[in-house]
Amino acid sequence: MEKIQALRQQVDEVNEHILQSLNARAALIKQIRELKDKVSSDYFDPEREEEMLRNIIEKNEGPLSGKMIGDIFNHIFKVNLEFMGISHEKLPLV
Amino acid sequence: MEKIQALRQQVDEVNEHILQSLNARAALIKQIRELKDKVSSDYFDPEREEEMLRNIIEKNEGPLSGKMIGDIFNHIFKVNLEFMGISHEKLPLV
Numbered sequence: 001m002e003k004i005q006a007l008r009q010q011v012d013e014v015n016e017h018i019l020q021s022l023n024a025r026a027a028l029i030k031q032i033r034e035l036k037d038k039v040s041s042d043y044f045d046p047e048r049e050e051e052m053l054r055n056i057i058e059k060n061e062g063p064l065s066g067k068m069i070g071d072i073f074n075h076i077f078k079v080n081l082e083f084m085g086i087s088h089e090k091l092p093l094v
Numbered sequence: 095m096e097k098i099q100a101l102r103q104q105v106d107e108v109n110e111h112i113l114q115s116l117n118a119r120a121a122l123i124k125q126i127r128e129l130k131d132k133v134s135s136d137y138f139d140p141e142r143e144e145e146m147l148r149n150i151i152e153k154n155e156g157p158l159s160g161k162m163i164g165d166i167f168n169h170i171f172k173v174n175l176e177f178m179g180i181s182h183e184k185l186p187l188v
Binding site: 011031072091 | 098099101109111112114115116117119121122123130142154155158159161163167169173
C-alpha cells in the first residue's frame with residue numbers, strides 16, 4: 001500500500017503539471033487572439049487545430065492511443081473556445 | 095504575424111508537455127491498478143477521483159475557471175478508464 005501511496009503522489013504531481021500547462025496554454029491562445037484581433041476577425045482557425053492535432057498524435061508514443069490523445073485534446077480545444085467566448089456549436093468539430 | 099508565429103510555437107511546446115504528462119499519468123495509473131489487482135478487486139475509486147479533482151481545482155489560479163479545469167480533468171479520467179478497459183457507462187460520473 002505504501003507503493004500505491006507513492007504512485008498516487010506522483011499522479012498528483014502530474015495532475016499539477018497538466019493544470020499548469022492547461023492554464024499556460026489558455027493564456028497563450030488568448031494572446032494570439034488579441035494579436036489576431038488587430039489584423040483580422042478570423043478568431044477561430046480549424047486548420048490550425050487540425051495541424052496541432054496531427055503534430056500531437058504524430059509525437060505520441062503511448063501508452064494512450066492516438067485516438068485517446070486526440071479525444072482529450074479535442075476536449076481541451078472545445079473548453080478553450082468556451083474560455084474565449086466562442087460558441088463551438090456553430091463550429092465544425094475538428 | 096511573427097509574434098503570432100512565436101506564440102504558436104509556444105503552444106506547440108505546451109501541447110507536447112500535456113501529451114507527455116497524459117501518457118505519464120496513464121502509465122502511473124496502470125501501475126497502481128496492477129498493484130491493486132494483488133490486494134483487491136477494487137479497480138475504480140470514485141472517491142479518489144473526487145479528491146484529485148478537489149485538489150486540482152483548489153490549486154487552480156486561472157485563467158481557466160475551476161469548472162473548465164474540472165471539465166477537462168473529468169474527460170481525462172474518462173479516457174483513462176477506457177484505457178484501463180473499464181466501461182465508464184456503469185460508473186457514477188464524478
